[in-house]
Amino acid sequence: MDTFDDTQRPFPLFKAPIAHAALDGPGECVRCGKHVGTRFQDACYDCFRTGELDTVMDTEFGMVTRDDATAGRTHGIPLNDPSALNGYTLTQHPIDPRFPDDRWYHVHIDPGHLAELLRTPKYHTWQGETWLFCCQRPMVFRGSLPADIFTDDPDLLPSEIEKFLDAPDWKQTVEDGHGSHTYYVFTCSVCGALRHHDDCD
Ligand SMILES: [Zn+2]
Ligand SMILES: [Zn+2]
16 A cells, blocks of 8 residues: 555655545646646645645644644643643743633644645644644644454554554555544654544544
8 A cells, every 4th residue: 555655756645545635626726727636725735835824634633733833832732730741841821711621732843744744745644633643843744543353352453553653554544344443643853752632434
């Protein structure tokens, strides 16, 4: 099963089968007008990679728009205990008088890392993407894995996922008959950590 690397259209943050990416079908690129077989947010690969399109990515630290990326921060998330995000610089939103108990925080991430995230395809999900971070930057997406090919034991799950990624059998991930429960798996390009989030229909 092809990855973007196999088709010479690499994405540093998306190292998973093309079949796991949320893409647009054949048509004209919204930016240059060229007719292409696969589009990214309605644009050809080259135009999408310029980073000049108006794209948005949802993350565990909140939405990231182009303005957010330029400002070097996410739109933000509510946090009861900001120390839970140890190691990240946070800026608190002004308190909304309609919701005086809510505390929202922007999470600061290098603008270059966020710009790269916005020129990366989203992955298919049931409930929407939640890009994960590690070592102060977006992690690398490694694939969408049906939960029912792995153990139910949460302690053993990480090592089973790691084993799968060492020698991935991608065909298994797109076969019919899997339940909807899916693990979206990421690795860190700095420390090698493996993380995932999950959802179902
Ligand atoms: Zn184009
Ligand atoms: Zn890391």
